[in-house]
Every structure is written in structure tokens, then in C-alpha cells.
Amino acid sequence: MNLKIESQIREYEVRLYAAMSASDVAELDRLIADDLLFVGPTGELATKAVDLDLHRTGGTQFHEFVPKELEIRVWSEDFALASAQIFLSGTYLGNAFAGDYRYIRVWRRDKSGLQIVGGSVSAIV
Template sequence: MTDHEIVALGAAESRFQDALRRNDIDELDGLLHDHVRFLGPDGLTIDKAADMAAHRSGSLVFTEVHELQRDVQVFDSVGITRVTLHLAGKVGGEPLDAQLAYTRTWHKQGAAWTIVAAHGSVVPQRD
């Protein structure tokens, strides 16, 4: 693992978060592997087609994507990003305003990193 690889994967994570914030369908499509699977905070697993359909239809829209914490690791052509985000927007027409922790597994092919698996969990709010 080199510093260059960690920086490159960190940049890919930043691009992904920015694409979520802007609802940039083309950028999201390029950063998600065709066979990606997401395990959401609700315990359901969805594929790329379902995720992209939610973004395209507007049933999943983020008005705020604010990173609170990040950790990046690279193991040859596999990378892992762990981020805690404050997200605001709408999911299925319902308002969202929460902190979520995500672990994303990335695969590097050539110079490009793509997400091959992701898991999100709600971070409980403490008083």
C-alpha cells in the first residue's frame, strides 16, 4: 500500500460523496461496479439497478452530504473506505436527517476505483 494509492482512493470517495450531493447520475454510474450490492440500514440488499433507479426517479435525494469521519485502507487492488456522514434529504418521499456510517469496498481496475460492495448503518444520536 502506497500513499499514492490511499490518496487516489480517498479522491474516489470524495467524488462519490460529491456525486451523491449533486445527484450526478453519470458520475454515480461510473463509480459503481455493475455488480455492486448495498446492504442498507434497513437490512435490505439492493443492486446497482435499484440504486440508480432511486436516484433517477428522485425517490432518493440528498440535500446534504457532510463527512464527519474517514478512514481509508488499500490492499493491492482492493480498497476500503469507512466514513461517517451527516445526510439530509428524502428517501422514498420521507425526510432524512441522520448520521450514517458506511463501509465501502472498492476494486481498482487500471487506474479506476469502483465500489463493489457497501454497508450503511445508522449512528445512534447521543444526548
């Protein structure tokens, strides 16, 4: 059963990468839970509304998005942890960035399906 859940998380991560790269707000809305808590690269706490707004307004823009690795730990049928290393370049609130980043995401299954409920991103230095 864990392999099936891990496979689903991998598929959802691919959907998430495409949505983030394209700032596809409708797809991000489906993949992110309403009660999301996410810690950004400077330690700021973001909600789903903040994240969607940054993509909607161009506050977050990715020019390069290159996944390098993905590790998944299945905790139960309803929860899994994903750790992804991704090379990113783009702009965040008008400031350019480029480099390798580590994302941690908590995926939860509920009546809406699989969604991200928590996570963080940090620069790899």
C-alpha cells in the same frame, strides 16, 4: 505504494460525495461497479441498477451532506476498504431522514479503474 492508493481512494470518495449530493447518475455509473452489492439502512440489498434508479427518479434525495471522517485500509493494489461518517438529511422513498450515518465501501481496481463493489450504510444512534 499504499499511500498512493489511499490518496486515490480519498479523491474517489470526494467524487462520490459530490455525485450522491447532486444525484449525478452519469458519475455514479462510473464510480459503481456493475456487480455491486450494497446493504441499505433498513437491511435491504441493493444493486447498481437500483441505486442509479433511486437517484434518477428522486427516490433518494440529499438536502445536507456533511462528511465528518474517512478511514481507509488498503488491502492490495486492487482492493481497499473505506469507512466514512457523514451527516445526512434528505428523503428516501418519500420519508424524511436526518442524522449521522456510517458507510462502509469496498473499492476494487479493474480495467474500468476504481469502482465500488460492495458496502453498507447504518444510522449512528
